[in-house]
Amino acid sequence: MSANQEMAAKYKNSFLKEVEDQVEMGEWVKMCMQCGVCSGSCPTNFHPGWEHPPQEIFMMIRAGKREEVLTSPSMWMCTSCYNCIVRCPRKLPITHIMHGLANYAHRLGVAPKNQPTRAFSTLFWSNAIATGRVNELKLSMGLYFKDAEGKINIGEGIKKGLAMKDVALGLLKARRLNPFEIFGGHKCKDQKGIAAMLKKARELEDKRKALPQSGASR
Amino acid sequence: MTDVVATNETILVVGGGISGMTAALEAAETGKQVVLLEKNPALGGRTSQLYRYFPKMCHPTCGLEINLRRLKANPRVRVLTQAEVTGITGSAGDYTATVKLAPRYVNENCTACGACADAVKTEVDNPFNYNLGKMKAAYIPSAMAYPQRYVLHPSIIGTADAEAAKAACKYGAIDLDQKEETIEIKAGAVVWATGWQPYDAAKIQPYGYGRYKNVITSVEFERLADPHGPTGGRILRPSDGKEAKNIAFIQCAGSRDENHLRHCSRICCMASLKQTHYVREQHPEDGKSTIYYIDIRAIDRFEDFYQKVQADPSVTFVKSKVARISEDENGNPVCWGVNTEGYKRYSNPHDLVVLAVGMEPSVKGVAIPANVVFDSSGFIEADPANGGVFGAGCASNALDVNRAVQSATAAALRAIQVVNKVARAEV
Numbered sequence: 110m111s112a113n114q115e116m117a118a119k120y121k122n123s124f125l126k127e128v129e130d131q132v133e134m135g136e137w138v139k140m141c142m143q144c145g146v147c148s149g150s151c152p153t154n155f156h157p158g159w160e161h162p163p164q165e166i167f168m169m170i171r172a173g174k175r176e177e178v179l180t181s182p183s184m185w186m187c188t189s190c191y192n193c194i195v196r197c198p199r200k201l202p203i204t205h206i207m208h209g210l211a212n213y214a215h216r217l218g219v220a221p222k223n224q225p226t227r228a229f230s231t232l233f234w235s236n237a238i239a240t241g242r243v244n245e246l247k248l249s250m251g252l253y254f255k256d257a258e259g260k261i262n263i264g265e266g267i268k269k270g271l272a273m274k275d276v277a278l279g280l281l282k283a284r285r286l287n288p289f290e291i292f293g294g295h296k297c298k299d300q301k302g303i304a305a306m307l308k309k310a311r312e313l314e315d316k317r318k319a320l321p322q323s324g325a326s327r
Numbered sequence: 328m329t330d331v332v333a334t335n336e337t338i339l340v341v342g343g344g345i346s347g348m349t350a351a352l353e354a355a356e357t358g359k360q361v362v363l364l365e366k367n368p369a370l371g372g373r374t375s376q377l378y379r380y381f382p383k384m385c386h387p388t389c390g391l392e393i394n395l396r397r398l399k400a401n402p403r404v405r406v407l408t409q410a411e412v413t414g415i416t417g418s419a420g421d422y423t424a425t426v427k428l429a430p431r432y433v434n435e436n437c438t439a440c441g442a443c444a445d446a447v448k449t450e451v452d453n454p455f456n457y458n459l460g461k462m463k464a465a466y467i468p469s470a471m472a473y474p475q476r477y478v479l480h481p482s483i484i485g486t487a488d489a490e491a492a493k494a495a496c497k498y499g500a501i502d503l504d505q506k507e508e509t510i511e512i513k514a515g516a517v518v519w520a521t522g523w524q525p526y527d528a529a530k531i532q533p534y535g536y537g538r539y540k541n542v543i544t545s546v547e548f549e550r551l552a553d554p555h556g557p558t559g560g561r562i563l564r565p566s567d568g569k570e571a572k573n574i575a576f577i578q579c580a581g582s583r584d585e586n587h588l589r590h591c592s593r594i595c596c597m598a599s600l601k602q603t604h605y606v607r608e609q610h611p612e613d614g615k616s617t618i619y620y621i622d623i624r625a626i627d628r629f630e631d632f633y634q635k636v637q638a639d640p641s642v643t644f645v646k647s648k649v650a651r652i653s654e655d656e657n658g659n660p661v662c663w664g665v666n667t668e669g670y671k672r673y674s675n676p677h678d679l680v681v682l683a684v685g686m687e688p689s690v691k692g693v694a695i696p697a698n699v700v701f702d703s704s705g706f707i708e709a710d711p712a713n714g715g716v717f718g719a720g721c722a723s724n725a726l727d728v729n730r731a732v733q734s735a736t737a738a739a740l741r742a743i744q745v746v747n748k749v750a751r752a753e754v
């Protein structure tokens with residue numbers, strides 16, 4: 110069984126309960142009174158991609174629309190401006206819930222694959238934890254040599270690289286870009302320490318998520 | 328020095344709104360001695376500032392008039408106006424209230440002829456109209472003011488205007504030597520009926536109250552609709568004096584909001600439903616009301632009132648709390664938000680936006696005995712720990728007139744029990 114099927118089976122018909130247990134700040138979802146201030150305050154104006162504004166996502170969770178919510182690109186569109194958190198009359202941590210939902214969908218492997226925010230976050234994270242420092246050269250190369258579907262595409266990379274040539278040269282001159290970074294690159298001092306820290310954080314996180322967080326047991 | 332005969336068998340009623348008047352009368356009509364204190368120059372409170380009141384759409388005059396008649400007929404109620412209670416000490420059966428008496432500069436000889444107002448030139452803000460418009464600095468607070476006596480605004484004392492008013496009065500009613508006094512009043516029980524204040528709409532930053540002239544509050548709207556109000560009863564936009572025909576009402580402006588007032592103010596849904604009648608009355612052909620709401624709370628038996636408004640084609644309901652207001656180049660306020668029915672974005676221009684502001688208890692800031700229990704919004708709870716202090720009307724909860732009066736009668740009964748006990752102990 111996939112992680113997704115497992116969770117779906119565990120929570121059967123209660124997607125709200127699943128969100129409360131598994132999603133960061135998910136226990137707040139039930140507090141929403143559907144006033145719409147969060148959506149109305151969102152500066153993104155819901156251009157294409159924002160299929161469902163936050164208040165609709167919260168209603169869909171309560172209505173048990175598990176597939177639609179988890180596979181939706183909507184929560185990946187949140188820019189973390191925090192306007193909604195500031196304005197929500199019920200003080201829901203909406204921004205955090207959006208990220209919590211995105212992260213949960215990612216963990217289950219059902220998030221939209223080529224959603225740009227997700228693709229970038231994944232690339233950024235694996236890049237950063239490799240040496241404990243972000244290797245900017247590799248990060249931008251990773252972005253350049255991919256097409257819209259997320260496949261490696263050399264021609265695309267060269268095209269993007271040439272378009273950004275002047276910026277790159279400027280950065281070289283100002284010694285903000287080191288071409289030798291491509292060979293390993295500079296690292297942080299205590300790589301082992303960083304790895305141990307991340308491992309511990311992962312352990313804590315997994316433990317927290319294994320425990321039911323909502324209801325009387327808390 | 329103002330003389331008030333009061334003992335620990337006296338019931339002190341603080342606040343002369345509909346609740347305080349009711350409590351005072353109920354107690355006095357059972358034979359108790361009552362002192363009724365009101366900080367404004369006239370009784371009536373905020374009810375008197377309404378144009379009409381739901382559910383029957385009558386004018387506040389009728390409800391108040393009955394009470395005033397009862398009051399005039401009853402020698403056991405001593406009424407002091409311009410009397411603000413600043414603190415209370417003691418315990419059940421033995422309270423002392425500190426009362427600040429502001430000078431009126433006009434004595435009992437006044438016949439309300441208005442000659443002083445004609446003589447005075449200075450104009451001051453008119454608080455009865457929530458400062459929309461000005462009035463002469465010699466004024467009668469409202470057409471139905473009780474006592475029917477003029478008041479001189481303190482800002483003109485010591486000026487030629489005050490002397491002019493004095494010279495104009497044929498009855499020798501103007502007394503410029505009156506001074507502020509602080510007196511103490513004894514009481515066995517206290518009915519606390521200080522009512523409510525409209526929530527400060529400027530604190531709801533995204534709505535632009537104070538920045539946009541055509542964004543006003545529901546209490547101001549009452550004054551605009553009232554023939555005795557600043558516009559003679561015509562609903563005109565503050566920015567350019569044009570007739571407002573397309574009017575938006577925004578519910579829960581400051582209520583049900585952890586950033587502002589956390590309670591539901593209970594009457595504001597009904598108040599906006601009522602105010603759509605004012606719009607239709609004035610523009611039967613082309614008046615338009617739009618109510619933006621989270622959910623309409625037409626408390627208990629008022630559901631039929633709501634249904635009638637729903638059936639009215641000139642009224643549109645939008646299920647959405649407006650997120651913000653901007654202003655277009657014509658000075659029209661524009662409401663922005665997302666409609667929960669369909670999750671569609673809207674940005675709708677209106678002639679005028681009325682914020683249905685919440686009710687905040689006015690108890691805050693008074694040195695009331697420390698044992699009195701308040702709820703998380705600052706309303707007085709009914710709690711045995713309160714001793715002989717009883718909340719009545721909107722000092723105890725967000726209530727409409729009907730419920731405020733019921734609560735005042737209940738408070739009067741409790742106060743009577745306390746002074747009865749004192750009386751028995753003294754026999």
Ligand SMILES: Cc1cc2nc3c(=O)[nH]c(=O)nc-3n(C[C@H](O)[C@H](O)[C@H](O)COP(=O)(O)OP(=O)(O)OC[C@H]3O[C@@H](n4cnc5c(N)ncnc54)[C@H](O)[C@@H]3O)c2cc1C
Nearest residue numbers: 342344345346366372373380381412522523720721727728
């Ligand atoms: C926009 C709007 C429309 C409304 N329309 C309706 C309607 O149509 N029908 C209806 O039933 N209800 C309506 N209400 C509710 C109604 O206004 C209240 O129920 C009513 O005012 C309650 O009366 P009260 O005596 O408790 O308080 P208040 O009217 O506030 O009276 C309190 C009095 O106490 C005085 N006071 C305060 N502090 C002190 C102090 N320290 N010392 C001495 N005196 C003090 C004040 O000056 C005031 O006169 C409306 C409310 C709003 C906001």
Ligand code: SF4
Nearest residue numbers: 141142144145147197
């Ligand atoms: S602002 Fe808060 S209460 Fe209102 S719809 Fe959004 S999350 Fe729900």
Ligand code: SF4
Nearest residue numbers: 579582592593595596
């Ligand atoms: S009565 Fe209506 S407008 Fe007033 S706070 Fe309650 S729900 Fe909001």
